[in-house]
Amino acid sequence: xxxxxxxxIAGLSAIPFxxxxxxxxxxxxxxxxxxxxxxxxxxxxxLWRRSRARRWVFxxxxxxxxxxxxxxxxxxxxxxxxxxxxxxxxxxxxVVLLLRKPREAYS
Amino acid sequence: MFNIATDHAIGxxxxxxxxxxxxxxxxxxxxxxxxxxxxxxxxxxxxxSGAIHLGLITTHRDEPITALLFLLNGVAYILLSLAFTWRxxxxxxxxxxxxxxxxxxxxxAAGFDSPDQVAVATKLxxxxxxxxxxxxVRGELGRRMWxxxxxxxxxxxLTLVTGSTVWIVDLARPADAQHAHAGALLQxxxxxxxxxxxxxxxxxYAETKAAILPYQDSRKAFADGYRPGGPSxxxxxxxxxxxxxxxxxxxxxxxxxxxxxxxxxxxxVLLGAMFQMKRIGQxxxxxGGPLTAWHQHENICxxxxxxxxxxxxxxxxxxxxxxxxxxxxxxxxxxxxxxKGGPFAVDIDEGVVKSIDRx
Numbered sequence: 001x002x003x004x005x006x007x008x009i010a011g012l013s014a015i016p017f018x019x020x021x022x023x024x025x026x027x028x029x030x031x032x033x034x035x036x037x038x039x040x041x042x043x044x045x046x047l048w049r050r051s052r053a054r055r056w057v058f059x060x061x062x063x064x065x066x067x068x069x070x071x072x073x074x075x076x077x078x079x080x081x082x083x084x085x086x087x088x089x090x091x092x093x094x095v096v097l098l099l100r101k102p103r104e105a106y107s
Numbered sequence: 108m109f110n111i112a113t114d115h116a117i118g119x120x121x122x123x124x125x126x127x128x129x130x131x132x133x134x135x136x137x138x139x140x141x142x143x144x145x146x147x148x149x150x151x152x153x154x155x156s157g158a159i160h161l162g163l164i165t166t167h168r169d170e171p172i173t174a175l176l177f178l179l180n181g182v183a184y185i186l187l188s189l190a191f192t193w194r195x196x197x198x199x200x201x202x203x204x205x206x207x208x209x210x211x212x213x214x215x216a217a218g219f220d221s222p223d224q225v226a227v228a229t230k231l232x233x234x235x236x237x238x239x240x241x242x243x244v245r246g247e248l249g250r251r252m253w254x255x256x257x258x259x260x261x262x263x264x265l266t267l268v269t270g271s272t273v274w275i276v277d278l279a280r281p282a283d284a285q286h287a288h289a290g291a292l293l294q295x296x297x298x299x300x301x302x303x304x305x306x307x308x309x310x311x312y313a314e315t316k317a318a319i320l321p322y323q324d325s326r327k328a329f330a331d332g333y334r335p336g337g338p339s340x341x342x343x344x345x346x347x348x349x350x351x352x353x354x355x356x357x358x359x360x361x362x363x364x365x366x367x368x369x370x371x372x373x374x375x376v377l378l379g380a381m382f383q384m385k386r387i388g389q390x391x392x393x394x395g396g397p398l399t400a401w402h403q404h405e406n407i408c409x410x411x412x413x414x415x416x417x418x419x420x421x422x423x424x425x426x427x428x429x430x431x432x433x434x435x436x437x438x439x440x441x442x443x444x445x446x447k448g449g450p451f452a453v454d455i456d457e458g459v460v461k462s463i464d465r466x
Contacts, residue, residue, distance in 0.1 A: 006266075010422075022416070
């Protein structure tokens with residue numbers, strides 16, 4: 001849910017740049033909003049204990065974590081502040097840890 | 108917004124220290140088995156937030172009202188983090204978290220403080236804790252609909268309002284003069300320009316202008332290795348010479364790493380040159396003092412699709428398909444009149460570009 005909101009804000013943040021003429025940013029903004037919607041639906045799926053939703057969340061969080069870790073390790077000047085570490089590394093780890101429930105709990 | 112204020116750093120250490128202590132405290136309490144994981148999670152996050160608030164008292168002793176608010180807030184958070192079996196725990200926690208979040212937004216909007224990494228991290232902790240507090244638990248009767256509605260509507264709205272307020276305040280009132288330009292860090296210089304610096308800046312301007320005038324013909328620039336980057340529908344484009352970038356020439360008027368062209372209906376019109384350093388954080392020589400301060404673009408979201416940019420959100424996220432990067436320091440030399448910022452400004456005045464397009 002939290003991650004969905006963060007992606008929604010990232011998507012919305014691209015819109016002013018799209019309005020200023022950066023056409024690709026419009027596409028990326030909309031893609032981010034769709035991802036936010038999908039993440040929200042997955043969150044609902046997890047609450048309903050759907051095993052497929054849980055698997056997708058695992059895949060999504062691990063992808064996010066690995067991607068963010070790569071960005072932090074590659075010297076491209078990515079932000080290393082506490083907020084970045086929280087949202088891009090700690091949050092995916094926390095979600096994965098919290099979802100480590102016995103498989104039987106999910107249908 | 109992306110810096111840690113020196114008087115806030117102690118709060119970060121206190122919060123990090125509180126994490127293992129809160130986990131141990133919960134582990135030692137048998138009552139933890141009676142409540143769901145969301146409640147325990149919220150308790151840990153509130154303990155961290157409380158420790159951050161208490162830690163900040165030490166560096167805000169000269170601001171009695173702020174220090175008192177930190178004390179009350181910190182103590183309330185710590186007490187609630189321990190009282191997770193209390194009957195009114197949920198309503199008290201939700202009220203305190205929401206009041207703290209909204210209070211902080213009013214505080215920064217009124218100009219009493221500037222948002223920094225410690226503040227934004229604390230707000231993230233509080234938003235997450237609020238979400239966990241609002242999650243209905245199994246077997247709970249009544250108020251479930253109200254909780255779901257809060258979780259689905261109020262929490263996203265509060266997150267959006269928090270992010271927007273922090274962003275607007277930071278853009279409108281940067282924490283320091285070096286961040287006066289959105290997404291860019293200005294080189295630290297002396298404040299008042301000396302006559303020697305003025306003369307050196309004039310010399311740099313004259314040399315650069317003379318050296319790049321042949322590039323008014325964009326075909327010559329192309330022949331010499333400059334290539335346009337970014338979308339052509341923007342008012343202006345940077346043409347970069349990768350060979351000069353790789354060679355690492357430092358402020359050489361005859362080999363500027365970039366040229367800036369206005370994208371007009373008559374074709375590219377030369378606006379100026381751009382010197383760029385090779386490494387992030389390595390500012391170039393500054394002969395004109397404050398007149399020729401370099402700038403480094405930080406926390407920008409770059410996408411290879413169309414080579415476009417946006418700004419990273421306060422929650423350190425970029426739109427899908429773009430990555431957070433920083434660019435090495437750069438210095439522009441505008442050879443056209445730039446009334447708003449002068450010949451070495453970070454940006455060219457949009458009005459100038461529009462007037463060139465109208466010619």
